[in-house]
Amino acid sequence: MMKYAARMKSMEKSAAIIRNLFGAMNDPEMISFGGGAPAKESLPVDIVREIAMDVLRRDTRGVEALAYGSVMGVSDLREVVVTHLLAPKGVAASAENIMILSGGLEAMNLMCQVFIEPGDVILVESPTFVHSVEIFDMFQARCIAVDMDDDGMIPEDLEAKILKHNPKMVYVIPTFQNPTGRTLSLERRKRIARLGSRYEVVILEDDPYRDIRYSGKDLPPIKAFDESEHTVLANSFSKIFSPGSRLGYILASSEIITRLFDAKSATNSHTPILPQILCAEFFKRGYYPAHHKALCDIHRERRDAMIESIDRYFPPGTKRTFPDGGLFTWVELPGGINTTELLKEATSNPEVKVAYVAGEGFFTEGNGMGSNAMRMSFSAVPPEKIRDGVERLGKLIQSKLQ
Numbered sequence: 001m002m003k004y005a006a007r008m009k010s011m012e013k014s015a016a017i018i019r020n021l022f023g024a025m026n027d028p029e030m031i032s033f034g035g036g037a038p039a040k041e042s043l044p045v046d047i048v049r050e051i052a053m054d055v056l057r058r059d060t061r062g063v064e065a066l067a068y069g070s071v072m073g074v075s076d077l078r079e080v081v082v083t084h085l086l087a088p089k090g091v092a093a094s095a096e097n098i099m100i101l102s103g104g105l106e107a108m109n110l111m112c113q114v115f116i117e118p119g120d121v122i123l124v125e126s127p128t129f130v131h132s133v134e135i136f137d138m139f140q141a142r143c144i145a146v147d148m149d150d151d152g153m154i155p156e157d158l159e160a161k162i163l164k165h166n167p168k169m170v171y172v173i174p175t176f177q178n179p180t181g182r183t184l185s186l187e188r189r190k191r192i193a194r195l196g197s198r199y200e201v202v203i204l205e206d207d208p209y210r211d212i213r214y215s216g217k218d219l220p221p222i223k224a225f226d227e228s229e230h231t232v233l234a235n236s237f238s239k240i241f242s243p244g245s246r247l248g249y250i251l252a253s254s255e256i257i258t259r260l261f262d263a264k265s266a267t268n269s270h271t272p273i274l275p276q277i278l279c280a281e282f283f284k285r286g287y288y289p290a291h292h293k294a295l296c297d298i299h300r301e302r303r304d305a306m307i308e309s310i311d312r313y314f315p316p317g318t319k320r321t322f323p324d325g326g327l328f329t330w331v332e333l334p335g336g337i338n339t340t341e342l343l344k345e346a347t348s349n350p351e352v353k354v355a356y357v358a359g360e361g362f363f364t365e366g367n368g369m370g371s372n373a374m375r376m377s378f379s380a381v382p383p384e385k386i387r388d389g390v391e392r393l394g395k396l397i398q399s400k401l402q
């Protein structure tokens, strides 16, 4: 018998949830509200081809693209992050404090490598992003849930749990949260930054949806209120450029960045150079503003189609969030319907063939929490199909209530 590391056991549950998720996503017959990818129609294929033709030459950036690069990442992409993505949001940063990552998720992995011993507590939102939990589980952390309401993580509960559990880290997704689509209020952003400083706890702010807002007023990240460098900001290019390019970044104090540098070097040396160059040139050549507008227009239309369809086809008593951006709405069903059970039928019944992600998996506390909830992603499906899929799912739900 193989003797696997204990971490494989501790990540068993969260890893199984993610494996199942990808299973449903791969069925071409299915209308899938399951995944978290931006609309395929929004990927900038033609622009990236044009940039690639230009940069992959010996007299341009061809050699740089195919050679080894720096652990911190390509320097002009780090500058792009500072000037195009952080400065407009009220975060003054230096490129020296930015490291380019292989996808936003790598931030959680490297932060665990740097900070987490087996048994350490990480405070997370209830519910939270299961893929990050998978990473926290792999490092044998103990995830403890902090209550949320419509304005995001509740600071009073956070403070009580900091005092009770002495956590190493607080993990928070402040904008258009995965899975709920909720946004942390301005006041709470300030308070969470202050709690990190007061109790000397690292606040890991994971903010990959913040740049895709379709309505409402923009809010500064928690990092903008951090006076003691206890907040570390993680972000991703997956939603605003391309998920397959696997690009993300992290902003941290010089002291923490040095440790992250060592962890990154020991993990994969550096992020692949070619996608970094393509992405940097995409921003530097001025393609982002028009792309960003198109991205938001496509997703706004899909969000509206999904919200209107839920209101029309789901039974009275259904609750749902209204996300001002991002990719998800969170739905809670009436009448004691179990969404894990419902999903089996929704995906296998040829009259329905609709996938979503059942709510239970997003709650680290277990106890059947979220058993009536579902995460519905509107990003990957065109509006007409959204209406069709929500109607079919609504009929199935109505039939369970009769």
Ligand SMILES: Cc1ncc(COP(=O)(O)O)c(C=O)c1O
Residues within 6 Å of the ligand: 036, 102, 103, 104, 105, 106, 129, 173, 178, 206, 207, 208, 235, 236, 237, 238, 243, 246, 247, 248
């Ligand atoms: C909350 C959250 N964090 C991080 C990520 C990381 O994305 P990626 O690794 O694709 O950049 C995602 C993607 O779905 C997410 O929802």
